[in-house]
Amino acid sequence: MTTRELNRRIKASIEEGADEIVIKNPSARHNIAVGVRRPCKITIEGSVGYYAASQLDGPEISIEGNAGWALGENLMSGKITLSKSAGASVAASMRGGEIFIGGNAGARAGISMKGGTLLIAGDSGFLTGFMMQKGRIIVCGDIGDAAGDSMYEGTIYVGGMVDSLGTDAKYEESTEDELIELWAELERNGVAGRPRFRKIVSQKKLYHYDTLERLERTLI
Amino acid sequence: MVYGNNQIWSQWTVDDIHAKADLGRYRIRGMSTHQRVTHFDDLTFLSTGLTRFPLEGYKEQCSTRVELGGLNAENPLVIETPIYITGMSWGALSANAKIALGKAASMVGTASCTGDGGMLPAEREASDKLIYQVLPSRYGANPNHMATAQAIEIVVGQGAKPGTGGLLMGVKVLDEIAESRDLPPGIDQRSPARHPDWLGPDDLAIKIEQLREATDWQVPIHVKLGACRVSDDVKLAAKAGADAIVIDSMVAGTGASAEILLDHSGIPTVPAIVLAREALREIGLYRKVSLIASGGIRNGADVAKALALGADAVAIGIAALIALNCNRDIPESDFEKEIGLPAGQCNRCHTGRCPVGIATQDPELVKRLDPDEGAERVANFLNSMTMELALLTRSLGKGDVKSLEPEDLAALTIEASVMARVPLVGTDKVFGT
Numbered sequence: 001m002t003t004r005e006l007n008r009r010i011k012a013s014i015e016e017g018a019d020e021i022v023i024k025n026p027s028a029r030h031n032i033a034v035g036v037r038r039p040c041k042i043t044i045e046g047s048v049g050y051y052a053a054s055q056l057d058g059p060e061i062s063i064e065g066n067a068g069w070a071l072g073e074n075l076m077s078g079k080i081t082l083s084k085s086a087g088a089s090v091a092a093s094m095r096g097g098e099i100f101i102g103g104n105a106g107a108r109a110g111i112s113m114k115g116g117t118l119l120i121a122g123d124s125g126f127l128t129g130f131m132m133q134k135g136r137i138i139v140c141g142d143i144g145d146a147a148g149d150s151m152y153e154g155t156i157y158v159g160g161m162v163d164s165l166g167t168d169a170k171y172e173e174s175t176e177d178e179l180i181e182l183w184a185e186l187e188r189n190g191v192a193g194r195p196r197f198r199k200i201v202s203q204k205k206l207y208h209y210d211t212l213e214r215l216e217r218t219l220i
Numbered sequence: 221m222v223y224g225n226n227q228i229w230s231q232w233t234v235d236d237i238h239a240k241a242d243l244g245r246y247r248i249r250g251m252s253t254h255q256r257v258t259h260f261d262d263l264t265f266l267s268t269g270l271t272r273f274p275l276e277g278y279k280e281q282c283s284t285r286v287e288l289g290g291l292n293a294e295n296p297l298v299i300e301t302p303i304y305i306t307g308m309s310w311g312a313l314s315a316n317a318k319i320a321l322g323k324a325a326s327m328v329g330t331a332s333c334t335g336d337g338g339m340l341p342a343e344r345e346a347s348d349k350l351i352y353q354v355l356p357s358r359y360g361a362n363p364n365h366m367a368t369a370q371a372i373e374i375v376v377g378q379g380a381k382p383g384t385g386g387l388l389m390g391v392k393v394l395d396e397i398a399e400s401r402d403l404p405p406g407i408d409q410r411s412p413a414r415h416p417d418w419l420g421p422d423d424l425a426i427k428i429e430q431l432r433e434a435t436d437w438q439v440p441i442h443v444k445l446g447a448c449r450v451s452d453d454v455k456l457a458a459k460a461g462a463d464a465i466v467i468d469s470m471v472a473g474t475g476a477s478a479e480i481l482l483d484h485s486g487i488p489t490v491p492a493i494v495l496a497r498e499a500l501r502e503i504g505l506y507r508k509v510s511l512i513a514s515g516g517i518r519n520g521a522d523v524a525k526a527l528a529l530g531a532d533a534v535a536i537g538i539a540a541l542i543a544l545n546c547n548r549d550i551p552e553s554d555f556e557k558e559i560g561l562p563a564g565q566c567n568r569c570h571t572g573r574c575p576v577g578i579a580t581q582d583p584e585l586v587k588r589l590d591p592d593e594g595a596e597r598v599a600n601f602l603n604s605m606t607m608e609l610a611l612l613t614r615s616l617g618k619g620d621v622k623s624l625e626p627e628d629l630a631a632l633t634i635e636a637s638v639m640a641r642v643p644l645v646g647t648d649k650v651f652g653t
């Protein structure tokens with residue numbers, strides 16, 4: 001079955017009102033379960049390639065294995081659960097919903113994120129939360145270099161060590177209420193432990209050009 | 221010491237240094253490059269005489285309809301004139317401007333295109349054929365919106381600022397715009413230059429497949445490139461699976477760009493089209509992958525020359541804005557007072573103070589542009605250009621704009637001969653070959 005036939009089948013089954021769709025032997029193929037824009041349940045038994053479960057609005061997708069780049073890209077709503085590790089750019093530009101990674105995530109996790117929650121049970125790579133705009137990234141383990149580089153808003157919570165902060169990012173302490181909420185979230189997702197999460201947020205120093213031209217000053 | 225006829229230290233250069241000495245950063249403006257470049261004016265058509273017969277201007281048919289992106293899409297983009305409205309963001313432009321452009325496109329049976337900021341629902345309603353851009357920023361990106369589009373355009377680069385992302389000054393990032401882009405209101409928005417989910421051409425091939433899957437293989441996937449290393453970029457985009465390639469040249473317009481990029485990066489439209497054509501030909505995809513050219517298209521002759529050089533269609537930005545009243549004194553406007561320059565010299569789209577309601581988010585200024593009247597003007601302009609194009613085509617003895625070819629052209633300068641690969645007038649010689 002080609003990827004095109006597979007995705008067509010998935011969408012047709014949802015149209016026909018299937019309660020749950022199970023995909024066996026995904027063979028780490030790219031672009032599985034792309035563009036499903038309705039609530040439904042899909043289980044993928046095995047590892048997937050790039051762009052798995054991307055461009056979604058509504059579904060609940062569970063993947064038993066690893067994933068390539070850009071898992072859950074542009075998610076609008078719904079939930080994606082990955083049992084093992086994700087490649088680079090997981091949750092790129094996600095706008096809502098939840099993504100749970102049972103293992104580690106690669107570079108640029110939550111890049112350009114615009115809403116929702118990305119929860120990573122393990123570590124995440126460099127440039128996590130790069131140019132993030134809104135939403136939450138929760139990393140229970142460590143984060144690589146340049147964490148939260150050029151982020152606008154939103155929060156990165158980190159339980160472990162951070163190799164370095166990115167431009168315009170800073171640490172803040174989490175409040176007790178935040179910690180209680182985060183721990184409850186870990187428990188809901190079956191993640192053991194109660195890390196004392198630190199927050200990474202924007203310093204907001206890049207929000208504006210420092211100066212305007214003389215004429216612009218009179219206009220803007 | 222300076223000024224006068226001094227080539228190096230011109231008045232402009234001196235003013236520029238003064239401005240930067242005040243500012244401490246690069247300068248930003250809208251519109252397009254100030255560089256002098258070889259352009260369509262340097263080419264002329266060799267119309268009919270005794271060797272070929274013309275078609276009658278107003279009687280004989282001349283088809284202007286083109287189909288774009290038919291390689292993989294079940295529903296290629298069919299437009300009645302090979303001129304469509306390029307992607308200009310709702311944010312850089314007012315909602316009224318976007319609606320007017322969408323309506324105008326529908327009135328003449330062509331397409332309009334979204335921009336960096338997502339789809340304005342009212343533009344979707346106004347435009348029968350809407351191209352949906354997928355940009356590095358992904359502001360407002362929504363698969364539900366994308367699914368309604370007639371074509372998808374992955375923006376790799378723009379001619380006015382290749383290698384950088386969009387720019388929108390805080391004065392234009394007001395409530396509705398900030399909300400739709402998920403940005404804090406009032407920030408000077410500097411969009412990413414790289415896509416968040418793919419980097420090189422191998423990834424792009426997977427991204428294109430993803431967008432096809434997301435849209436069920438129904439609509440074409442375009443790739444827009446800023447014209448720099450045209451030959452390689454075009455081949456890589458075509459190999460990655462693009463159905464159409466938009467080549468946007470160094471003279472292309474912008475709502476806001478660093479001036480240094482506007483003036484010092486990219487190549488002009490004429491050589492960009494020729495290099496893209498030859499690149500596609502080399503890999504056997506010329507006329508299979510559609511070629512769309514943009515940058516400085518102003519009238520039907522520019523369109524005809526772009527087509528003769530090898531483009532299947534063109535996209536227009538600034539020309540459509542001028543038809544909407546950009547740089548025109550209208551009764552409500554006071555250019556000198558409101559934007560600091562007389563009508564005809566304005567390039568201050570980035571300030572958000574557009575005196576004619578086009579490049580602004582100020583509710584009072586936006587009112588100066590009536591979307592219906594604006595649509596009428598842009599539709600008239602599109603029709604005029606299409607008539608000019610058909611007129612030239614018939615004068616060459618051809619009944620279909622798709623039959624225009626390089627042999628119809630001659631170059632007025634040696635540079636144009638080299639770049640367009642057509643003979644210099646008065647000679648049989650194609651210089652540089």
Ligand SMILES: Cc1cc2nc3c(=O)[nH]c(=O)nc-3n(C[C@H](O)[C@H](O)[C@H](O)COP(=O)(O)O)c2cc1C
Pocket residue numbers: 251252306307308309312313334335336337353375378379386444468471472473474475476514515516517535536537538539569579
């Ligand atoms: C006001 C304005 C806003 C623009 N916004 C975008 C944009 O959002 N995305 C994009 O790919 N290009 C954008 N462009 C560039 C145009 O799509 C196009 O490449 C250019 O206008 C073509 O050149 P022309 O203006 O000489 O016709 C914009 C141009 C203008 C004038």
Ligand code: SF4
Pocket residue numbers: 250251541545546547548559566567568569570573574575576577578579
């Ligand atoms: S009149 Fe408006 S659209 Fe035209 S250049 Fe000035 S600000 Fe830009």
